[in-house]
Amino acid sequence: MARKLTAPLILAAVASLACAGTGRGQTLQRLTVQAFVLSADTMQPQVDVPFHVVVTLHVRERVGQITNLQLPMLAQLELLGDERQTLTDPRGTQYREVVTVVVHDAGRFTIAPATLQAIDARDGKPKQWFTNDLPLSVRASATRVASGVAAGLLVHVARILAALIWFALLVGAALLAIFLLRRRAPLAPVRAPVAEPVSYQRAPSESERRRHQIEDALLVLRAERTRSAAVxxxxxxxxxxxxxxxxxxxxxxRRPGCGEGPxxxxxxxxxxxxxxxxEDLAAAVDDAGAALERYAESLT
Amino acid sequence: MTVDRQPGDLRAALAKTIVGQEGVLEALLLALLSNGHVLLEGPPGLAKTLACRSLAAALEGDFKRIQFTPDLLPSDIVGTRIFDQRESRFATVLGPIFANVVLADEINRAPAKVQSALLEAMQERQVTIGPESHALPDPFVVMATMNPLDSEGTYALPIAQMDRFLMKINVGYPTREEELRILDRFAMADTQPVRCVATLDDVRAWRAAAHAVHVDEKLKRYIVDLVAITRAAQSVAVKSAGGTTLKAADLIDYGASPRATLALVFLARGRALLDGRDFALPDDVRAVAAPALRHRIGFNYRLATENVNADVVIDAMIAAIPAP
Structure with missing residues (x-):
């Protein structure tokens, strides 16, 4: 029997898989995130029955791999497998990660969002994206429900059931073999949540972009009140x-719009x-900071 | 700055009398603040004398005008010693150069000896007559004029002499609107005398304030680069009137001297003070670059044969140096 991975180990393993081939000090990728979704093939899994958690990311850029994508902490789940797929086409890159898991206790819990750190190609700023979270309702399995039934009846019924199951398994295996030989269908989520309507999908206006840049400049000037920072x-x-x-x-x-106002x-x-x-530098930097604030406000 | 009255007040007072000619007025004020002298080149009748007289009046200072002619003698400018028969001794009579504002009209009409006497006085700020040396008044500003239209019977100033002027201004004709205002001000109404708005002590205080104006290291390097490119302008291209592209270096025999570097700093400081600042900006340097450089660059014969305007070459060299 395979040793069960504890929660931190799961996280570390998945994170290391997601970031495979990336160095710790690697720079962030420059991406235009169009969809970033967390889903499962069932929202009501059964105890001890494996199911799949799927992370789907679509970016406009064509990239070979996605780095700095962190899966959520799957503390109440046992990790059975992980499969990643990166597809590129003229519309961009589709990244899909299917994690096979199993839960051992009934009840309700929520899988936290997955995260992605990248430079937003729309405005050149480093950002962190989040998927939706995933509420699950875990049901007890049929075998546990049947534990209170009388032994004789259970044995009798069990024999019938065993025969039926064997028959069904044989038929199912045959059908599955035929099906797999024809086409390996991707895992279809039972209920795919709608992608979060992230603000990043809307290209920021010129005014917003300029305001962000001015606010960044203000941060620089506040952090370093020197001549070189001012320059x-x-x-x-x-x-x-x-x-x-x-x-x-x-x-x-003399340029249009520059000769007046803030x-x-x-x-x-x-x-x-x-x-x-x-001697005047500190006061001059204060004035410049105040002027940056006023100009940023005028852009809102 | 601790001076109550500002140089801007003087400029405003002069602008009430002189219509247009902002370049001439600013040059006069910059010369005053930088302790230098101005060379004006332009046709007659463009209010040069009026500007000098108004400046002197606004400062409660003395004004003298000297018309340079071919028969002028050095003693006619600096003064001479005459024998006083009643006292039986020589007495010194000071010349017209002893004034706060001196207009040396058509300086190129006098022979080199006279020009030299004037320029030496401008430089040394004192005059020796016989055994006695006499300090010139302080402030002391000379505004010399040259007429570019009538060069017959003139003695061109050598570059070495021109270098003593802080700046050279090309005076142009007024615009149509300015000429209408000149009509209204001087032909249709009684002219108002210039009001005194500052004292000679104020000017000395302004000069001290101008000297204290901060010039950043970046600006100093910019100034040095501007002067350096006049000596090696191979990378600067200019177009002649006929459309031919030429290298600026091929039109220049020699570039500006280090005195030009100093002049640029002095003038940039003065302009900053005129603008109410105690630190200079690249704009100050850019604004005074052409007036400070144009009379210090030795252009060769190709300037004339290729029909290129000297100011076009100077502007191209200034534009070739990016401001900090």
Whole structure:
């Protein structure tokens, strides 16, 4: 009898399978996540009867493998097997992982969402995606229900049942063999949950994208209140508004939409923080931070 | 900055009298703040004298105008010693150069000896007459003019002499709207005298403030790069009036001197102060680059034969250096 894997071992094993071939320090993949779903072939499994938990991911990019995908902690389940499949076509990549599990105790419990860490190709920011969770209602098996029936009757019925079962198994095995020889059908989920309507599926507007970038710049400036950080943030803001390097502030302010309002204040404040004298730098960085906040607010 | 009255007030006061000519007014103020002198090239009748006179009046300073002619002598500018028969001794008579604002009109009409006397006084800020040395007033700004239209009977200033001017401004004709405003202001109404808005002490304080304006390391490197490219402009391409593409280096005999580097820093500081800042920006350098460089670059004969405007070459070189 195979030794049962404990919960942490299950997690470690599955995680290592999911991340096979990836180094610890590997950079995140750049993906456009279109669907990320957790399902099972039954939501009411029976005790000691194996069933399948399926993770399905679809991304727009064509990639050879999916890294940094973490399956949920399957603490109340025994892992029997794991099969992964990555298919690419012109529409992108379909990743499907089927985990065969069995549960030994009746009751209700929920499998937590699977997670994926990647760079969102829509805006270039690192993000973590979650599937739906999976509530299961585990029923006791027929053999356990029958344990209270009288022994004589049980033996009699058992003999009949055994004969029927053997017959059914033979017929089933024959049919299954024929079926498998013709086509190996994929596991079809009994009830596939609808993919979560994730916000990432909607491409962010130009204004939202710019606001996120400005907020990132603000984080940088708050984390590092130095001249070099101010210069980097100034360069980043110039890139955001499409101004090439080598222009002066005057050139940038003459660009459409740059010469007025919060953006103008921001550009002037960043110019000050990049070129003012050392004693004024802290105040200049404060002003630049406030100007970044005001500009980010104006984009909402 | 601890000065109550700001240089911007002076500019506003001058703008109430002078219509347009923002470049001339700014050049005058920058020269004042940077302790330098200005060379103006442009046709007559463009309010150069009025600008100088107004500046002097706005500062309660002295103004003198010297018309340079071929028969002018150095003593006509700096002064001379005459024998006082009643006192039986030589007395010194100071020349018109002893003023806060001096207009040297058509400086290229006087021979080299006279030009040299003026330029030496500009540089040394003192004049020696006989055995005595006399310090020039402080502030002391010379605005020299040259007429590009009438070059007969003129003595061109050598580059070495031109280098002593902090900047050279090409004065152009006013726009149609500005000319209408000139009509309204000077032909249809009584002109108002310029109001005094600052004192000579204020100017000295502004100069000290300008000297303290911060110039970042990035900006210093930008300035050095701008001057350096005038000496090695192989990578800069310019187009002639006929559409031919030329290398800027082929049009230049020699580039700007280190005095140009210093001038760019002084002028950028002055412009920052005029704008109310105590730190200079790339915009300040970019704005003063052409006036500070154009009279310090030695162009060769190909500039004329290929029909290329010198300012086009200078602008191309400035544009070739990315601002920090």
């Amino acid at each position: 980097r943030v100034r360069a980043a803001v110039w890139r955001i508004i499409g101004a090439p390097e080598g222009e002066t502030l005057g050139d940038v302010l 953006l103008r204040d921001l550009l002037v404040a960043l110019e000050r923080s990049a070129f003012t004298y050392d």
